[in-house]
Amino acid sequence: MAMPKVAVIYYSKTGNTRRMAELVAEGCGQVAGVEVAMVELPGMDLGEAAQVDGFAIGSPEYFSYAAGHVKTFFDEALAYKANISGKPYVAFGTHGGGARVLESLERLSQALGLKQVRPGMMCLGAPGPSEEDDVRSLGRALAEALCS
Secondary structure, eight states: OOOOEEEEEEOOSSSHHHHHHHHHHHHHHTSTTOEEEEEETTOOOHHHHHTOSEEEEEEEEETTEEOHHHHHHHHHHHHTTOTTTTOEEEEEEEESSOOOHHHHHHHHHHHTTOEESSOOEEEESSOOTTTHHHHHHHHHHHHHHHHO
């Protein structure tokens, strides 16, 4: 049986969301037998997405919404009927004070039929030392869901 594969897909302009993505990927990697790939959007095509078993989806917040590259990924997946429905996901985001990016990520994920493993996480700016273990646990929860 092939190892389950998680794609940590994200967009980051300042590096804050990239840092969260790295921590989520570290958490996924704590579960034996799970392959982890980090993909900065717009770097994932729908053929690749169909080969993934679970998704961690991250975005900075812009005007209380996900970044354009993240929204485009969802738009294309919906328009081209990507075979990702039913796959598990977690969401994460960074913000500068609005704290609403998870709402858009969760609505978009549910519209595609993805199944939420646990509530997502947000950080005001980059995750600080006190938040790092919590962010890793988000990735670990996703990887464990694939192995159960």
